[in-house]
Amino acid sequence: MKWKKQDIEQYVKAKEYIDTAIIPLVPFSMGSTDDELTSLTYQNEVMDLFVDRVEREYKGRIFRLPSYTYTKSSNLENEMERLNSFYEEICKQPFKYVFYLTFDSKWKKFEKGLGGHLLWVPVMKDGDLNSEETQKLLVDQMEQVTDLIQTYWVE
Amino acid sequence: MSEDKNKQVSRRQFLNYTLTGVGGFMAAGMLAPMVRFAIDPVLQPEAGGDFVSAEIAEEDITTEPQRVTFKVEQVDAWYESTVEKVAWVYKQEDGSIIALDPTCTHLGCIVGWDSNEDHPDHFYCPCHGGLYTKDGVNVPNTPPTAPLSVYEQKIENGILYLGKSIPREEA
Known part of the structure; x- marks a missing residue:
């Protein structure tokens, strides 16, 4: 499910089945070096493709929420508080599993303070999204992430 | 004058x-x-009526379902995009080819063939355990209430072409 009218109409009729929410955590910056800008936008694109695909294959159980965007330089302790208020908001619907998907390794340290599960996935800094090798790598990574999500479902 | x-x-x-x-x-x-x-x-060309090559030769299709992907142009309101579609293709007992659309008829997840150890030789939905037999018919007492859709298909020059996905009524 996506944060779209058409999907929400389906969601409200079948809430009990869609018990998993996924939020991409996306850093944003305009003040970085040009190289860093390239890598941030590249990673943002990868994240979009990544989450879109997860959502497409598991449409009936995973809800893809809007991305959580934060400035790259901001203090993650404050961001954690704000993210936890997102979490409280999400829990107003009957979600059992909330996942944060990020390429930003800085979150790893704050994992314990977060409601929900953090999935940190390493990613290349730059690359060509149209190349077959990159696509293969991404599909492979995606399968590993969805396998991990499925282990939560089994419990 | x-x-x-x-x-x-x-x-x-x-x-x-x-x-x-x-x-x-x-x-x-x-x-x-x-x-x-x-x-x-x-004057409009019929939307979705076009066939797309599944890039698989007729002789490579066996009685075991195979996963093939093909790309279609899709228009959502203003947004045009190329979407990758998946089909499970195999030869039925009478020799005819069938291409099943793996979109679960329950809530739209993608089902896989023989993908769960507990349910071999079935299409299995990883989301809520929906099951379909090889011909795509839903197994009773699992969440789906309709069989998997079937793609329109034709063979041209020995290559399989796939078209629209046609929903089926409950058998």
Whole structure:
């Protein structure tokens, strides 16, 4: 499910089945070096493709929420508080599993303070999204992430 | 002199001719777009009626379902995109080819063939455990209430082409 009218109409009729929410955590910056800008936008694109695909294959159980965007330089302790208020908001619907998907390794340290599960996935800094090798790598990574999500479902 | 005068066009006739001509052009100018709009649906290519190559040869299709992917253009409101579609293709017992659309009829997850150890030789949905037999018919007492959709398909030059996904009613 996506944060779209058409999907929400389906969601409200079948809430009990869609018990998993996924939020991409996306850093944003305009003040970085040009190289860093390239890598941030590249990673943002990868994240979009990544989450879109997860959502497409598991449409009936995973809800893809809007991305959580934060400035790259901001203090993650404050961001954690704000993210936890997102979490409280999400829990107003009957979600059992909330996942944060990020390429930003800085979150790893704050994992314990977060409601929900953090999935940190390493990613290349730059690359060509149209190349077959990159696509293969991404599909492979995606399968590993969805396998991990499925282990939560089994419990 | 009088003959010449007979051949000459009188002022009244000249005005009649020019007004009919100009009026005709104006009428045609107004009607043409109207007619164009009226028959517009006829001129549109049929949406989704196009077949796309699944890039698999007829002889490579076996009785075991195989996963093939193909790309289609999709328009969502203003947004045009190329979407990758998946089909499970195999030869039925009578030798005819069937291409199943793996979109679960429950809530739209993608099912896989033989992908769960507990349910071999079935299509299995990882989201809520929906099951379908090899012919795509849903197994009772699992969440789906309809069989998997079937793609329109044709063979051209020995290559499989796939078209629209046609939903099936409950058997």
